[in-house]
Amino acid sequence: MPKPNAIFCEFLGTLLLVVVASSAAVANMAAGGQALWAEALANGLAVALIVTATLGISGGQINPAVTLGLLSIGKVGRTEAAVFIAAQVAGAACGGWLIRQFLPVETAQQCLYGTPVLYKDLPVYMGVLFEVLATMVLCASIWITVLHPSKPHKNGFGIGATVACMIYLFGPLTGAAMNPARQLGSAFAAGYWADHWLYWAGPVAGAVLGLQLFGWIFKRIAK
Numbered sequence: 270m271p272k273p274n275a276i277f278c279e280f281l282g283t284l285l286l287v288v289v290a291s292s293a294a295v296a297n298m299a300a301g302g303q304a305l306w307a308e309a310l311a312n313g314l315a316v317a318l319i320v321t322a323t324l325g326i327s328g329g330q331i332n333p334a335v336t337l338g339l340l341s342i343g344k345v346g347r348t349e350a351a352v353f354i355a356a357q358v359a360g361a362a363c364g365g366w367l368i369r370q371f372l373p374v375e376t377a378q379q380c381l382y383g384t385p386v387l388y389k390d391l392p393v394y395m396g397v398l399f400e401v402l403a404t405m406v407l408c409a410s411i412w413i414t415v416l417h418p419s420k421p422h423k424n425g426f427g428i429g430a431t432v433a434c435m436i437y438l439f440g441p442l443t444g445a446a447m448n449p450a451r452q453l454g455s456a457f458a459a460g461y462w463a464d465h466w467l468y469w470a471g472p473v474a475g476a477v478l479g480l481q482l483f484g485w486i487f488k489r490i491a492k
Contacts, residue, residue, distance in 0.1 A: 271349045275327035279353045280360040282319040282331040287364030287454030289315040294383025294455075295372050309436035317429025324415060329425055332448040333357050333469075334404060335411065338476030342484050344416070361450035365457030382458035385444020385451075385468060393467060396443045400471025401478070403435040404447045408479025412487050447472050 293311035297304045320329035328345070330336045333354045340350040368382055377383075387396045410431035414422040432447065439445035446452040452468035 278323040278327040279356040283357040283360035284364040291368045291383035298380040309433045313429040313433025316432045317426045320425025334472035334476040338480040341477045357450040361454035365454040384455040385446040397471045401475040404472045404475025405479035412483040
């Protein structure tokens, strides 16, 4: 069973991520949708800071997909994973409630409170594939940095930079959630659940495949 402070870190970290991600999306909408780079940067910096702040306490997971991926490679136990995912989902829902209280309703509703959605002409299977690919790249950055077998980093800035890049590349296509809880929080605020399963299936599959694959690669490179 994880310690209470670790559970709280996963709850609060996910809540803050939802608030920042949704606020950045609303700000981009207010700018006419011409500031994707700024939205990506805000998300990346938020992830970097939250992961760095919580890394030594809970591992800085703040993502059910990453938690399940870590479970698949034996980095966390089943009980720890279940408790952390519950905390992440609860944090996301609370973040969704919070953004409804302070974001400008008209602008926020135009972008569904920042809910990642599929591009209108993109087939669902392609949306799943893009989320898988983006999450796999995210997991590569996790292995290169905090899970490096010989020289692990003690901060999340490499992970945050990867998140920013993936949002800039894949954001127009799927929203580049890479995180079921991040999508859930905004969807909860907007009451919009179309294709919600996709944002669990894609990131979870990407995290499990990515951590398995890159773990195998980097362990051999480091030898």
